[in-house]
Amino acid sequence: MKNLVVIVLSVVLGTSLLFIRPSYAAGLAVKEIGSFYVGGESVNIDMSEEEAKKLNLIDSTGKVYSPNGTYETGQMYVNYVLLKKTKAKYPLMMWHGGGLCGSTYETTPDGRPGWQMFFLKAGHDVYISDSVERGRSGFSMSPYIFKTQPQARSKEEMWTLFRIGSEYNGPAGKPVAFPGTQFPLEYFDQFAKQGVPRWTDTDPLIYAAYLKYLDRMTTPSVVIAHSQGCKFAMQAAIDRPDKVKGVILLEPYTPLDIKKFDITRMKETPLLVIYGDFLPNYPAWVKWARSIKDTLTDPLIKAGGDVTWVDLPSVGIKGNGHELYLEKNSDVIAQFVQDWMTEHKLMK
Amino acid sequence: MKNLVVIVLSVVLGTSLLFIRPSYAAGLAVKEIGSFYVGGESVNIDMSEEEAKKLNLIDSTGKVYSPNGTYETGQMYVNYVLLKKTKAKYPLMMWHGGGLCGSTYETTPDGRPGWQMFFLKAGHDVYISDSVERGRSGFSMSPYIFKTQPQARSKEEMWTLFRIGSEYNGPAGKPVAFPGTQFPLEYFDQFAKQGVPRWTDTDPLIYAAYLKYLDRMTTPSVVIAHSQGCKFAMQAAIDRPDKVKGVILLEPYTPLDIKKFDITRMKETPLLVIYGDFLPNYPAWVKWARSIKDTLTDPLIKAGGDVTWVDLPSVGIKGNGHELYLEKNSDVIAQFVQDWMTEHKLMK
Numbered sequence: 001m002k003n004l005v006v007i008v009l010s011v012v013l014g015t016s017l018l019f020i021r022p023s024y025a026a027g028l029a030v031k032e033i034g035s036f037y038v039g040g041e042s043v044n045i046d047m048s049e050e051e052a053k054k055l056n057l058i059d060s061t062g063k064v065y066s067p068n069g070t071y072e073t074g075q076m077y078v079n080y081v082l083l084k085k086t087k088a089k090y091p092l093m094m095w096h097g098g099g100l101c102g103s104t105y106e107t108t109p110d111g112r113p114g115w116q117m118f119f120l121k122a123g124h125d126v127y128i129s130d131s132v133e134r135g136r137s138g139f140s141m142s143p144y145i146f147k148t149q150p151q152a153r154s155k156e157e158m159w160t161l162f163r164i165g166s167e168y169n170g171p172a173g174k175p176v177a178f179p180g181t182q183f184p185l186e187y188f189d190q191f192a193k194q195g196v197p198r199w200t201d202t203d204p205l206i207y208a209a210y211l212k213y214l215d216r217m218t219t220p221s222v223v224i225a226h227s228q229g230c231k232f233a234m235q236a237a238i239d240r241p242d243k244v245k246g247v248i249l250l251e252p253y254t255p256l257d258i259k260k261f262d263i264t265r266m267k268e269t270p271l272l273v274i275y276g277d278f279l280p281n282y283p284a285w286v287k288w289a290r291s292i293k294d295t296l297t298d299p300l301i302k303a304g305g306d307v308t309w310v311d312l313p314s315v316g317i318k319g320n321g322h323e324l325y326l327e328k329n330s331d332v333i334a335q336f337v338q339d340w341m342t343e344h345k346l347m348k
Numbered sequence: 349m350k351n352l353v354v355i356v357l358s359v360v361l362g363t364s365l366l367f368i369r370p371s372y373a374a375g376l377a378v379k380e381i382g383s384f385y386v387g388g389e390s391v392n393i394d395m396s397e398e399e400a401k402k403l404n405l406i407d408s409t410g411k412v413y414s415p416n417g418t419y420e421t422g423q424m425y426v427n428y429v430l431l432k433k434t435k436a437k438y439p440l441m442m443w444h445g446g447g448l449c450g451s452t453y454e455t456t457p458d459g460r461p462g463w464q465m466f467f468l469k470a471g472h473d474v475y476i477s478d479s480v481e482r483g484r485s486g487f488s489m490s491p492y493i494f495k496t497q498p499q500a501r502s503k504e505e506m507w508t509l510f511r512i513g514s515e516y517n518g519p520a521g522k523p524v525a526f527p528g529t530q531f532p533l534e535y536f537d538q539f540a541k542q543g544v545p546r547w548t549d550t551d552p553l554i555y556a557a558y559l560k561y562l563d564r565m566t567t568p569s570v571v572i573a574h575s576q577g578c579k580f581a582m583q584a585a586i587d588r589p590d591k592v593k594g595v596i597l598l599e600p601y602t603p604l605d606i607k608k609f610d611i612t613r614m615k616e617t618p619l620l621v622i623y624g625d626f627l628p629n630y631p632a633w634v635k636w637a638r639s640i641k642d643t644l645t646d647p648l649i650k651a652g653g654d655v656t657w658v659d660l661p662s663v664g665i666k667g668n669g670h671e672l673y674l675e676k677n678s679d680v681i682a683q684f685v686q687d688w689m690t691e692h693k694l695m696k
Contacts, residue, residue: 027432030376033465034455037541042503060496060549069502070516075541077451084375103425103484107382117381135484136451138544141500148408152489154417155390168418193385193423196486201408 028120029084038216039132039209040075045144055144073145076209077102077136078129081116087123088347090222090245094128095210097227097251097322099153099198101135102128104226108326109191110184115224115325118334123347127221129213131229132206134196142199150197158192163278163285163321178278182319182327191323207232214243222246222346224337226325227253234296237266246346248272248337251322255291258299267305270344272337273297274310276320285322308340376468377432386564387480387557388423393492403492421493424557425450425484426477429464435471436695438570438593442476443558445575445599445670447501447546449483450476452574456674457539458532463572463673466682471695475569477561479577480554482544490547498545506540511626511633511669526626530667530675539671555580562591570594570694572685574673575601582644585614594694596620596685599670603639606647615653618692620685621645622658624668633670656688 045067047055052064059065079102080091094105094115105115105128120126133139133146140146153161159168159175164183170176177185184191210232214221220243225233230252237244238261247269256263273292279285297307312320312333320327325334341347393415395403400412407413427450428439442453442463453463453476468474481487481494488494501509507516512533513525525533532539558580562569568591573581578600585592586609595617604611621640627633645655660668660681668675673682689695 027380028378030378032375032461033381033429033468034461035451036455036459037451037538040541042537045502057497059499060547065499067500067502069504071500071502072537072540072543079451079454081381101484101486103383103385103427106427107384111384113380113382120381130484135486136449136478136544138449138483138542141498141545149405150489151407151413152415152419154393154415154419156417189390189420190385193388193420194486195420196484197489199408 028081031082031084033081035077035079035136036216037075037077037137039212040072042070043073043140043145044070047144067141067144071140071145073140074132074205074209075137076129076132076206076213077138078127078213079136080125080127081120082125083120083123085123086125086348088125088222088341090220090346091217092119092124092126093213093221093223094126095223095225095229095233096129096131096134097229099196100194101130101196103135104194104323104326108184108330109187109194110328111187112330115330115334118331119338122338124222129210131232132209133199133202139199146199146202148199148201150199152197153195155188155192158195159188160282162323163276163282164188164323166281178281178319178321180319181278181321182329183321183323184328191326203231207235210236211239214240217243220245222248222341224248224250225252226250227322230254234266235261237269237271238263239265241265241269244269246270246272246341246344248274248340249292250274250325251276252292252296253285253288255295258295263296263299263305264303267300267303270306270308270346271297271300272308272310272340274312274324274333274337276322276324277313277318278321279311306344310336376429379430379432381429383425383427384564385423385425385485387560388420390418391421391488391493392418395492415489415492419488419493421488422480422553422557423485424477424480424554424561425486426475426561427484428473428475429468430473431468431471433471434473434696436473436570436689438568438694439565440467440472440474441569441571442474443571443573443577443581444477444479444482445577447544448542449478449544451483452542452671452674456532456678457535457542458676459535460678463678463682466679467686470686472570477558479580480557481547481550487547494547494550496547496549498547500545501543503536503540506543507536508630510671511624511630512536514629526629526667526669528667529626529669530677531669531671532676539674551579555583558584559587562588565591568593570596570689572596572598573600574598575670578602582614583609585617585619586611587613589613589617592617594618594689594692596622596688597640598622598673599624600640600644601633601636603643606643611644611647611653612651615648615651618654618656618694619645619648620656620658620688622660622672622681622685624670624672625661625666626669627659654692658684
């Protein structure tokens with residue numbers, strides 16, 4: 001009788017715990033969620049009322065205001081989610097493209113888990129930054145700290161430049177999409193809400209902050225970068241081969257300045273370059289992809305580097321534009337990247 | 349013998365599962381991390397090159413550029429962390445103050461877990477937004493979408509207005525802090541990096557987005573708001589008593605417009621108002637706190653509302669300035685808020 005009670009209690013205990021466990025396993029066991037700011041410096045502004053007037057520094061009550069004082073400028077915001085137990089060897093950084101910020105790697109415009117959740121579930125600590133003057137990094141006042149004006153990207157430009165379709169203001173005022181596009185068309189405005197104005201002459205500031213960010217990490221990282229972010233990722237892979245142990249470039253467009261960067265420095269670093277579909281529909285993309293071959297991947301292969309170049313349609317993944325990491329088949333492309341990381345020994 | 353095997357197996361099973369469980373319990377069991385954009389609308393810009401020139405729309409190559417096209421404006425970014433199992437009845441929203449964005453509730457400037465982690469660990473789903481035109485919400489171009497210029501807050505102004513000390517440029521050029529301040533002084537620049545420029549005439553846009561955000565939620569919420577955010581939180585508690593089930597105001601300064609808002613509508617909503625230390629050191633704060641008593645809490649008490657007013661020094665918590673939720677004793681104040689929520693039946 002006593003034995004029976006023990007058996008029953010033990011089984012109930014075991015079973016109830018079994019019942020609780022899978023509910024944890026289905027989600028994420030997270031050690032810490034947090035953020036930090038890195039880089040930047042203090043700057044002092046000292047101008048006369050006359051100068052303030054000339055710069056049209058008028059407050060909402062119509063009065064000239066003085067911007068004199070000390071400000072931080074050039075800093076970068078970094079958000080992180082750390083797992084209790086990782087399967088990846090290194091943290092995974094996600095560097096966004098121009099006119100966007102880190103939010104683009106979170107939930108997709110059509111409300112599905114984005115690459116942040118995908119790679120967390122695959123066992124990576126994930127770090128997402130907003131580049132200098134974008135999003136939570138904050139911007140500096142123009143034209144008295146930054147010297148130029150910011151620019152915003154219109155929906156018309158996003159539609160065509162990002163290869164969603166041929167024209168935004170098409171027949172009957174409706175956008176014309178490419179047949180077979182993977183972009184979640186009915187959520188285009190949701191995507192457009194992610195847009196942030198950008199300064200076009202801040203690349204040196206942004207790159208300086210990325211280097212400080214890599215240097216602040218206590219371990220090397222793997223970097224996924226998109227569009228404008230790719231320029232900084234390829235440069236950083238060369239400048240910090242000890243800090244960047246793998247690079248995934250999504251639709252890079254800026255050629256590497258081979259006079260300034262010695263590509264042999266990244267020849268031990270596995271590199272994956274991914275382009276979507278419809279490149280000839282926006283001919284500049286064919287030219288940009290060619291310039292990446294000419295300045296980055298061809299020289300790197302020649303130097304004995306580990307390069308994987310993927311045009312998605314050639315591996316049967318069709319219909320993607322520039323924003324491939326958030327389009328309807330984003331999980332398929334994420335899995336492709338994950339498999340490449342496994343093959344390249346970036347997982348434990 | 350068979351019984352013994354079953355007992356042993358059952359106990360081993362139960363114990364091993366017990367052994368695994370605490371490693372999850374020490375961190376967070378997270379269901380989902382994500383974000384969305386809410387509110388905003390499409391706006392079309394159509395101007396001549398002459399007008400663009402007059403607005404000084406010059407790109408980095410020195411050429412006039414056309415901003416013509418369609419843009420999203422007025423949207424708000426919301427980040428969320430959802431737990432596998434909550435202990436709170438409602439999600440907890442955190443609304444930031446002026447010149448900052450949602451990052452202020454994440455890791456503190458001195459690198460400790462901020463209120464986001466504290467309240468996640470206490471069992472709340474946590475939603476953190478960036479108000480319209482701040483941080484990841486993006487801003488609209490001035491002066492052709494937004495009509496005025498943004499303003500940035502200098503470190504000099506932060507230091508005194510936020511009651512960290514009496515002067516930023518003190519003797520020998522060094523900042524003078526209040527004796528006993530809880531602000532992590534050696535991390536003041538880290539805090540200043542959180543600063544984002546703000547427009548001073550966007551309150552109606554911001555409030556509209558907060559209402560859309562509350563309406564988008566499928567359940568009511570509890571709102572923690574700081575500084576400028578308090579204005580929107582008190583208004584929303586009145587406009588949406590079905591959506592706001594508890595309000596915690598940290599250092600509000602804008603009196604309620606009692607001609608426009610019927611305070612009796614929030615009389616079922618528990619309200620906690622918290623002020624820090626050193627109010628008389630910056631006399632406007634005494635006046636601002638008085639205006640909150642006059643327009644919000646006194647009338648609400650008169651109407652039979654559930655109001656808790658706390659001057660932290662009066663409960664033995666000393667040395668806090670305006671940024672009390674991120675100062676060195678931030679966990680002590682968070683625990684105070686958590687206890688208040690428990691007392692006010694906001695936990696399961």
